Amino acid sequence: MSQLLLDVNGLTMQFGGLVAVNKVNLTVKNRQIVSVIGPNGAGKTTVFNCLSGFYIPTAGSVMFKGKEIAGMKDFQISRQGLVRTFQHVRLFSNMTVIENMLVAQHRHLNTGLLSGLFKTPSYRRLEQEAMDRAIFWLKEVDLLDSANRESGNLSYGQQRRLEIARCMVTQPELLMLDEPAAGLNPNETKELDELIIKLRDEHEISILLIEHDMGLVMGISDHIYVIAQGTPLADGNADDIKNNPDVIKAYLGES
Amino acid sequence: MGKLYNAIFSAGIAFVLACLMIGVKLNTDGTTLKVTGATSEQWAWIIGGIALVFFSQLFADQIDSAFSKIPKPKVAHFIPEGDKMTQLKPWLLAGLFVCMVVWPFMVSRGSVDLATLALIYIMLGLGLNIVVGLAGLLDLGYVAFYAVGAYTYALLSQYFDMSFWVCLPISAGMAALFGFILGFPVLRLRGDYLAIVTLGFGEIIRILLNNWTAVTGGPNGISGIAKPALFGLEFTRRSKDGSPLFHDFFGIDYSSSYKVIFLYLIAVVLVAFVIFVINRLMRMPIGRAWEALREDEIACRSLGLNRTAIKLSAFTIGASTAGFAGSFFAARQGFISPESFTFIESAIILAIVVLGGMGSQVGVILAAIVMTILPELAREFSEYRMLLFGLTMVLMMRWRPQGLVPMKRPVLELK
Ligand SMILES: Nc1ncnc2c1ncn2[C@@H]1O[C@H](COP(=O)(O)OP(=O)(O)OP(=O)(O)O)[C@@H](O)[C@H]1O
Numbered sequence: 037m038s039q040l041l042l043d044v045n046g047l048t049m050q051f052g053g054l055v056a057v058n059k060v061n062l063t064v065k066n067r068q069i070v071s072v073i074g075p076n077g078a079g080k081t082t083v084f085n086c087l088s089g090f091y092i093p094t095a096g097s098v099m100f101k102g103k104e105i106a107g108m109k110d111f112q113i114s115r116q117g118l119v120r121t122f123q124h125v126r127l128f129s130n131m132t133v134i135e136n137m138l139v140a141q142h143r144h145l146n147t148g149l150l151s152g153l154f155k156t157p158s159y160r161r162l163e164q165e166a167m168d169r170a171i172f173w174l175k176e177v178d179l180l181d182s183a184n185r186e187s188g189n190l191s192y193g194q195q196r197r198l199e200i201a202r203c204m205v206t207q208p209e210l211l212m213l214d215e216p217a218a219g220l221n222p223n224e225t226k227e228l229d230e231l232i233i234k235l236r237d238e239h240e241i242s243i244l245l246i247e248h249d250m251g252l253v254m255g256i257s258d259h260i261y262v263i264a265q266g267t268p269l270a271d272g273n274a275d276d277i278k279n280n281p282d283v284i285k286a287y288l289g290e291s
Numbered sequence: 292m293g294k295l296y297n298a299i300f301s302a303g304i305a306f307v308l309a310c311l312m313i314g315v316k317l318n319t320d321g322t323t324l325k326v327t328g329a330t331s332e333q334w335a336w337i338i339g340g341i342a343l344v345f346f347s348q349l350f351a352d353q354i355d356s357a358f359s360k361i362p363k364p365k366v367a368h369f370i371p372e373g374d375k376m377t378q379l380k381p382w383l384l385a386g387l388f389v390c391m392v393v394w395p396f397m398v399s400r401g402s403v404d405l406a407t408l409a410l411i412y413i414m415l416g417l418g419l420n421i422v423v424g425l426a427g428l429l430d431l432g433y434v435a436f437y438a439v440g441a442y443t444y445a446l447l448s449q450y451f452d453m454s455f456w457v458c459l460p461i462s463a464g465m466a467a468l469f470g471f472i473l474g475f476p477v478l479r480l481r482g483d484y485l486a487i488v489t490l491g492f493g494e495i496i497r498i499l500l501n502n503w504t505a506v507t508g509g510p511n512g513i514s515g516i517a518k519p520a521l522f523g524l525e526f527t528r529r530s531k532d533g534s535p536l537f538h539d540f541f542g543i544d545y546s547s548s549y550k551v552i553f554l555y556l557i558a559v560v561l562v563a564f565v566i567f568v569i570n571r572l573m574r575m576p577i578g579r580a581w582e583a584l585r586e587d588e589i590a591c592r593s594l595g596l597n598r599t600a601i602k603l604s605a606f607t608i609g610a611s612t613a614g615f616a617g618s619f620f621a622a623r624q625g626f627i628s629p630e631s632f633t634f635i636e637s638a639i640i641l642a643i644v645v646l647g648g649m650g651s652q653v654g655v656i657l658a659a660i661v662m663t664i665l666p667e668l669a670r671e672f673s674e675y676r677m678l679l680f681g682l683t684m685v686l687m688m689r690w691r692p693q694g695l696v697p698m699k700r701p702v703l704e705l706k
C-alpha cells in the first residue's frame with residue numbers, strides 16, 4: 037500500500053460559536069497536486085492554518101508521513117517538511133532576495149555562536165552549501181538576476197515566485213500554496229502553472245493548493261476538494277467537480 | 292479650531308504644573324508648615340513659560356516645517372564610496388585605534404577618567420542595541436544585568452579574592468544566565484508587556500541588592516574592590532600582600548595616573564572586543580534571523596524558525612554585554628552600591644540607543660559619547676540635568692526621529 041503523505045480526518049476548527057471548518061477529510065499522496073476550492077469565506081485558509089500549526093484544531097487528526105502533527109508548534113511542523121505560503125505575500129521586505137533565501141535555511145546554518153564568530157571551516161562550508169541551494173532555487177523561479185535587490189522592490193509576480201522559492205529551499209515534501217495566482221496577469225499565471233507542475237514532476241514533491249482561478253485548478257490538479265461554509269461538499273477529479281450539481285449551486289448561489 | 296483647543300489644553304497643564312512646583316512653596320516654621328507664594332519675578336517667568344507652551348502648540352505645524360528645513364548631516368557624504376571604502380577601512384580603523392591608545396598620555400587625568408566612563412556607556416549602549424535595535428525587544432530593566440555583572444565581580448573579589456581577569460567572563464556569564472532565566476518565560480509576551488516585566492525585574496534586582504545586607508552590604512554597598520592588574524603587576528603605591536607593583540617592576544616613579552590610563556586602555560580593548568563580536572553577529576545567521584523576526588514573525592514561524600530561541604539569544608547576548616560592562620565598572624569604581632543601578636540608568640542607556648539610531652553602532656557610540664560628555668560640560672546646570680535631557684530628547688525626536696546615524700544593515704551580496 038502506498039503510504040499517504042498527508043491524511044486529515046475530521047478536522048474541525050471553531051472560533052467561539054462559529055464553526056469555520058467542519059469535519060474536513062483530506063488526503064495527499066506522494067507527487068500529487070491536490071486543490072482545495074470553495075467560495076469566499078469557506079474556511080480554506082483556516083484549514084491551512086490548522087495544518088501548518090498556526091491554529092490548534094478543535095478536533096480531528098492530521099497525519100503527516102504517518103505521524104500525528106495536530107497540536108505541534110508551527111516551526112516544528114515546517115521542520116517536518118510541510119511548508120506554506122500566505123494569501124498575502126509575506127516577505128522580509130527590507131532584506132535582499134538572497135537574504136530571504138538564507139533566513140529560510142536558518143536552522144541548517146545556525147550551528148552555534150563560536151563557529152560563526154571564528155568562521156570555522158565547517159561554518160564556511162555550510163554557508164556555501166546554503167548559498168548554492170539558494171542560487172539553485174532562484175534559478176528555478178527565474179529570480180537569479182534580482183538576487184541582490186531588496187525583496188520589497190520586486191514586482192508582485194516576482195514576490196510570489198520568491199515566496200515559493202523561499203519555501204522550496206527548506207527542502208519540503210509538501211508545499212501548501214494559498215492562492216498563489218491571485219493578482220497575477222495571465223502570462224504570469226501560465227508560468228506559475230508550469231512551475232507547479234515542474235515541482236511535482238522534477239522535484240517530486242506534493243502540492244496542496246488553494247486557488248480561485250478555476251482554469252489553473254482544473255488544468256493541473258490530480259484531485260480536488262470543494263468546501264463550502266466550512267463543510268466538505270464534494271471531491272474528485274476535475275471532470276467530477278465540473279459536473280457536480282452541488283458545486284455549481286454553491287458557486288452560483290454565492291454570486 | 293482643534294489646534295486652539297490643543298494649545299489651551301497644553302497651556303492649562305503647564306499652568307497647573309508650574310503652580311504646584313514653582314508657584315507655592317512649603318516652608319517649615321517651627322513644627323508647622325507654612326505656605327509661601329512665589330515672588331513676582333518667578334510669576335513673570337511662569338507666565339512667560341505658559342505663553343511659550345501656548346504659542347508653540349498653536350504654531351506646531353509651522354515649527355515642525357521649520358525643523359525639517361534645518362539641514363540634516365548627510366553622513367553618506369563623508370564616507371567614501373564602495374570600493375575605496377573597503378580599501379581604506381583597515382587603515383582608518385588602525386589609525387583610530389592608535390589615536391585611542393596614544394591620546395590619554397597627552398591629556399589630563401580627568402579627561403581620561405571621563406573617557407573611560409564614556410566607554411562603559413558605549414559598551415552598555417551596544418549591548419542594549421542588540422536587544423532593542425536589532426531584535427526589537429523593548430527592555431526597560433537593562434540595568435539589572437549591569438548590576439549582576441558588577442556585583443558578581445565585587446563579591447567574588449571580596450569573598451574569594453579572585454582576580455578581575457578571571458571574573459570578567461564569569462560576570463558576563465552570570466548576567467547571561469540571569470538574562471536567560473528571565474527571558475525564558477517572558478519572551479512569549481508581546482512588546483508592551485515585555486517592557487513592563489523587564490522594568491519590574493530591574494527594580495527587583497535593585498531592591499534585592501538593597502535588602503540582602505548579609506551578602507551585598509545593603510545600601511552601604513561594597514567598597515575596596517580590587518583593581519585590575521597587568522599580568523599580576525598591581526597599580527597601587529604599596530603592595531599589601533607582597534605582590535609585585537607596576538612602577539617597581541619598570542623602575543619608574545609611582546604615579547596614580549598610570550592606573551587611570553591602564554583602566555582606560557582596558558575599556559578600549561573591551562569596547563573593541565564588543566564591537567567585533569556584534570559585527571560578526573550581525574553578519575551571522577542569528578543576526579539575519581533577528582532582522583527577519585522584526586520584519587515578519589509569522590513568515591519566520593512558517594519557515595521553521597523558533598522565535599523564542601531567537602529572541603532569547605538576543606536577550607542573553609545583550610545581558611552578557613551588560614555583565615561585561617558591569618564588572619569593569621565595579622573594578623574602575625572600587626565601590627558599588629544599589630544606588631548606581633536605578634531605573635534612570637536604564638533610561639539613559641535606552642536614550643543612547645534611541646538617540647543614536649536604533650540598530651546603528653556608529654550612532655550608538657556617538658550618542659554614548661554625547662550623553663556622558665554633555666552633562667560634564669553643563670555642570671552649572673546640574674540641577675536642570677533631567678530637564679535638559681528631556682528637552683534634548685524632544686528636539687531630537689522632532690528633528691531626526693530615526694536617530695543621529697540611522698541604521699544601515701550589512702547587506703549580503705551575491706557576487
Ligand atoms: N482567527 C479567527 N477568528 C475568528 N474567525 C475567524 C478567524 N479566522 C478565520 N475566521 C473565520 O473563518 C471563516 C473562514 O475564513 P477563511 O479565511 O478560512 O476563508 P477562505 O476560504 O480562506 O476565504 P477566502 O477565499 O476569502 O480567502 C470566515 O468566516 C472568517 O471570518
Ligand SMILES: [Mg+2]
Nearest residue numbers: 080081082123
Ligand atoms: Mg483564504
